[in-house]
Amino acid sequence: MKVALCKGIGLLEVTDIPPPNIGDGEVLIRVMAASLCGTDLRILDFGHRKIPAGAGRILGHEFSGVIEKVGPGVQGLSAGERVAVAPNMGCGACAECLQGAANLCPEYEALGISLDGAFAELIRLPAKAVLQGNMVKIPGTVSFEEAALNEPFSCVLNGLEACQIQYGDALLIFGAGPIGLMHLMLGRSSGTRKVILTDIVEERLRLAAELGADVVLHSQASDFKKKVLAETDGKGPDVIVTACPVPEVQEWALEMAAVKGRINFFGGLPQNRETIQCRSNLIHYKNLKVTGVTGSSNIQFRRALSLVASKRVDLHRLISHIFEIEQAKEAFEVARRGAGLKVVIKPNPSRR
Ligand SMILES: [Zn+2]
Ligand SMILES: [Zn+2]
Structure with missing residues (x-):
């Protein structure tokens, strides 16, 4: 699969890697829209404490897609469903997690930061994310692009x-x-x-x-x-x-x-x-x-998505550029120049 890989500080490369395997309780998602944000630019420029020096990482934490495959033991979800994903997972047991704020967990994991993210054709969702309710089915009235932008909106x-x-x-x-x-x-x-x-x-x-x-x-x-x-x-x-x-x-x-x-x-x-x-x-x-504030909780992610679905807010107005994954470098450049508003990458443009 094609991915935009951050290979180190200042090094972004579009490359082909084998698709991820999924295990028990995990879900594979075909990414349909992934938007860039300042965090992606900062990680590319300065690295991140959650990314060991020298390790490559696929960035991208604002995304939506279609379930490609569910691992053994996953209940209530099936291939073909359209989903939006909140990127932060907590340990599940600390005081912050127990208050529903996995985004504030001292041991948080995040797609596109401590785990591979969404500037890729496919992304693996860990069992923890599936169990903690990070994945939400997208109402029919919501586009993939809006569902990706729902992350910053939340x-x-x-x-x-x-x-x-x-x-x-x-x-x-x-x-x-x-x-x-x-x-x-x-x-x-x-x-x-x-x-x-x-x-x-x-x-x-x-x-x-x-x-x-x-x-x-x-x-x-x-x-x-x-x-x-x-x-x-x-x-x-x-x-x-x-x-x-x-x-x-x-x-x-x-x-x-x-x-x-x-x-x-x-x-x-x-x-x-x-x-x-x-x-x-x-x-x-x-x-x-x-x-x-920093980030959002999973319940806020859901409340935000219900507002997007209601059409009281129109996040489409905030999309200024759409790129394919091959153009990831250009996408990052446009985002860096601040020329437009939200820049969206569509890794699977031929699918709907
Ligand atoms: Zn973001
Ligand atoms: Zn925790």
Whole structure:
């Protein structure tokens, strides 16, 4: 089978390898759509603590496909079924796992990180993933591409759940990339009165407006903060999400939030710029809730997929490029340039 193999730092190669064998309780999936994300680019550039130096790894953790084969002992699933897969598996026994947050398990395994991922014609799903409910059948109304994008969307759902949105809240989102735009889509269907998107790229702001942002603002404009205040009745946004890796933006969020505001630091910061200046009295006197999330739980993955199926959100709008697996290098280059939004690889383009 054809795969895009990360052979080491900066080394991505499209190559042919034997398809994986599956054992008891395992499932083989024919990958129909796999989207790229910043994590894939970071692993290619810097490696990952879960990947031993010198080991090759097939990346790709946002994907969907068709069950090709089920191993002995697998119940309730059969070849030909369309499925989406949540990539994180926990140990099953620690406190985080017992709370349903396998994504926070200290011993987590993840497809496309500690295990081979989805930039391949076929992917092996370990028995643990099958048993823990990582695999979900895709409703007929959901395309393979949407089902792949459901993974980052479920992380966005995790982030907005942490913000405890109330009807009538004003939501400010920093960053109008795919993640910011997913926050926009979900925020709009969560009873907010206004969603404000901000970015430094005009083209992204234009798209945000098209996708229903009530206000779009260039965050480098001199009167940016004043405008946000004016758009929020002089009080500031009730909810602020930072969907960009910029330290100053986290500082601004603390300054700009309304009394009793809720903030989610969704985007992590670069390793050498992790420290921010925090006037902690802002949190104290304004009674702010400052939250952070990473990944999503399997139940959030399912809830996200049910929203996608309902058509209240249209993730198709976020797909800017589709490539075949042979073009994986080009796909990574396009994603790196940040020229578009989501880049999707279709390893089995001739199948449906
Ligand atoms: Zn991702
Ligand atoms: Zn665990």
